Amino acid sequence: MDQDIRIAVDIGGTFTDIEILDAASGAIHQIKTPSTPADPSIGLLTGIRQASERFGFPMAAVQYLLHGTTIATNAVLERKLPLGAVVTTAGFEDVMQIGRHGRTDVYAITLAQPEPLVARRFCFGVRERINAAGEITVPLDEDGVRKVAAELARAGVKSVAVCLLHAYANPAHERRIGAILADLLPGVAITLASDISPEIREYERMSTTALNAMLVPIVQRYTDRLAGRLKEELPEAQVYLVQSNGGVSGLAKAGREPARLLLSGPSGGAAAARRLSAELAEPNLVAVDMGGTSFDVSVVHDGEVSMVNEGEVDGLPVRLPMVEMRTIGAGGGSIAWVDEGGRLRIGPHSAGADPGPACYGKGGAKLTVTDANLLLGRLDGASFMGGAMPLDRDAAHRAAREIADRLGLTVDQVAAGVIDVANSALATATRLSLFEKGMDPEDFALLSFGGAGGVHACEVAEELGIRRVIFPAHASTLSAWGILWSDIAHDLGATQIGLFADLAPGLAETAERLVAEAWTLLDEDGVPEAARRVEWAVDLRYAGQAFDLRVALDGTDFSAGGVARATAAFHALHRQRFSYDEPDVPVEIVALRLKAVGGLAKPVPAQGIDAGPGTARRDRPVHGRHGAVATPVRDRDAISRTDPLAGPAIVEEPYTSIYLPAGWTVLTHASGALIADRSASH
Structure with missing residues (x-):
């Protein structure tokens, strides 16, 4: 049987994450390679070639390439x-x-x-x-x-x-x-x-x-260059770029409407969180993606990812539907510095991929969050990136010494301070993402992913009052994993301003026009009718308000009953967001919205094998709340499904590590995810 290989790529500021799915066997593989900011397609193709050699598939077997990119965001x-x-x-x-x-x-x-x-x-x-x-x-x-x-x-x-x-x-x-x-x-x-x-x-x-x-x-310059290179190296591949709405589009549409790519990569993480919410029966997840450069927060509530009609990039409004995301400059490569008041600060500047943190040994001399984790024993310099990229502890020590001398502290104290400051920033961003929606962190589980997230997640959860942390399989490349399951998606809308009840009779005609436009776009994509579906929403507000809220609809029922149901949903959403509603105030419609989805084939992934007995591989000193403690280190696939591992402990896998503080236990879920729980006494 001919191989059907599907590849998803998330190009970040520091690393390019790649997920490879063999549709015939259901096997899924992951690989990471350093990003190449001068030309991101170089790092992309380098990673795919490495994957081809490591996992034994010919480049010509690649049928789909789904590609998340930060090229538009970085240009802005x-x-x-x-x-x-x-x-x-x-x-x-x-x-x-x-x-x-x-x-x-x-x-x-x-x-x-x-x-x-x-x-x-x-x-x-x-x-x-x-x-x-x-x-x-x-x-x-x-x-x-x-x-x-x-x-x-x-x-x-x-x-x-x-x-x-x-x-x-x-x-x-x-x-x-x-x-x-x-x-x-x-x-x-x-x-x-x-x-x-x-x-x-x-x-x-x-x-x-x-x-x-x-x-x-x-x-267009990038897509033309990419298409040219892919034509030579991946001649059979259909190429799609990831949009801010979590769906994908062909290269032609991406070239015409590149503003839709402004949250391209992070939206893959939100899509993964929604999928995992269903798999794990966890309807409320706050998903945190910590990579080398940034920390992205998205929210799954009642099994659905929050969407907004307008986002922002560098203070500039972008009036397009997109996954609701909060991003701060706090990643593994974020640089530690001392301000004029003598306070230790983290980011937003990052050491990036080149030269990277001091411990990368590529010329970086400034202390970063990754350096601090290495100095505290939470990362193993010998096994970083699966052993392909050993870390230089002495270089990290020299970078920390510069700040330690300025503050009159020891190197260990500075490293611990960097982690505390970083964790506080991560918790604040996560808390705000929930509070602004009227949600309580204690009602959520924390979904931690990204290469740098595992060593911070449990301590951030403690600061938030969250008692359950989920570390999914392929955590380091989860945004790429989410992209792997993406569908083609087109957002269309029609401004309709007036009292909802008054305009409702005419909305059916508007809906027909939007569907016709959507079908034209899906025809361009070659999507068969059986693979098409639509999702409807309306933007509503109280008469006199300057802002509106997006309310999902089950269909296009604009009868008196349909309007009443949508209006009731608006009142409930307004009450959740702002702690009050005004049922006696007339409700206005601002826009009717349609998302047209063209489903791409979804092969069934192979099920993970049962985990083995949870035996310690070795110990090493790791700095926790009370200084350095001899701490067991285990491989991820050695974590049991029935016998919980208690913290403090380190769990390692090729592309990331997990720090489990005292008071936490971890088990392997049937899906392959690790579930960490905090005991009631902590």
Whole structure:
């Protein structure tokens, strides 16, 4: 039988994580390789070649490649974007500079707004006007558009965002402007707001459109280069990129709409958490992904992952549906430093993949969280990365000594302090992710994954009051594992503003239009009808509110009963989020939303073998709450299903380690996950 190999890749700031599934046997393998920031596709192909040699499959056997990437996010964070321009309705050229006047930090004396993506001199207005009902009140001045095109050509602009007032209600003028600019500016990337974000709120829509337009040259260059290399090395592979909504899309759509890739990698972890929630019968999970550069938090509540209609990248709004995620700069490579007040701080700067932490021995000289874990005995320098990348303890000691001398502490005290500060930051980010949804951490289990997460998870859980921690199989590459099971997904929406009950009769017609658009996209993807499904939601708010909440629908029942059920769900969600609801206040609809899903085949993975008896492999001194203690070290596959291992203990596997403090016990679950529980006395 010909092999059917499916590969999922999550390219992070420090490591590239790869999961390989043999569809015939159900065997799943994992591999990690250092990322190559200058050209991420090099690290990707290097890892796949290593996997081919190690696990014995020919490159031509790869049928699917599902790829999460940070290329779009990094381009925005580093502001390495091509020269862009905005074309908008005359009189609204200052929208990007004005922004929103909301304060993210209410205690700050001064308000630090993000630098606008597009300079004011590259924001051009054209005479036209469409009202909120979609009626043309001022015809488009096409000669004015041509004059703007001439100015854009003289300026050497590489991308143009076309964002007109109320184009979500009627895109006719945007489409005509796009056609004129495409004719007069060959080779310039042009994005229409009515294509990428046809929604209310002009600033958020313009920001999203400008981001997309400026990312098009970067992402298309990457996808073209990637497609060329893959054609030679993986000739049979169908290639998909992971989107912020947790689904995947083909390279063509990713090149047209790269803004949908801005949370590409982390959304794979959220998808994995949702799948594990069902497998483990744990409906409430707070999923924490700690890699080399960042710490990402997502929430599974009642078996569902939270989605939002708008996210943020470097302070810039992105008005697109995406997995709700909180990210902080705290990973294994986060750098420890001392501020002007003499306080020990961690991150957000990271040592990255090159040179990496001091202990990598690649020229890094600054103390990082990974160095601290090595010094405290929580990591074994000899077995790091399965022994392929031994760590230099002396280099870590030298990096810690520099801070220890400044603070008048011992090296061990500094290393312990780094872990305490890091754990506090991780717990704060996790707590906020739950508190802002009106949820109590004690009602959740902690799902820990990412290469650096295992040595912190139990102590973070203690700080949160969580008594159960789950370490899934393939924890170090779980985001890639989640990507492995992804489906094609397209998000569509229609702005509909008014009282929900009043507009409900007309929503069926709108729903039919959205389904027709969705089917066109799935036709482009080649998805058979039997593999298609749709998910519906509405954005609702109380009359007079400036924000809305997304409410899932079972279908398109817009009868009086259907409206009543959706309204009741909105009241309940509002009460959970904000501790009150107002059932006597009329409810408005803001948008009808559709997610069209094209299911990819899901082979059944082989079941893991029973764990062997839990015998200690060896001991080593590990620093816990009360200094260094002789601590048993065990391989992950030696943890029993029936005889719990009690902490303190270290559990090792090729790509990550787990630190189990005193007061915790761990068992192997039938799924292969390790379940750690905290005793009532701790």
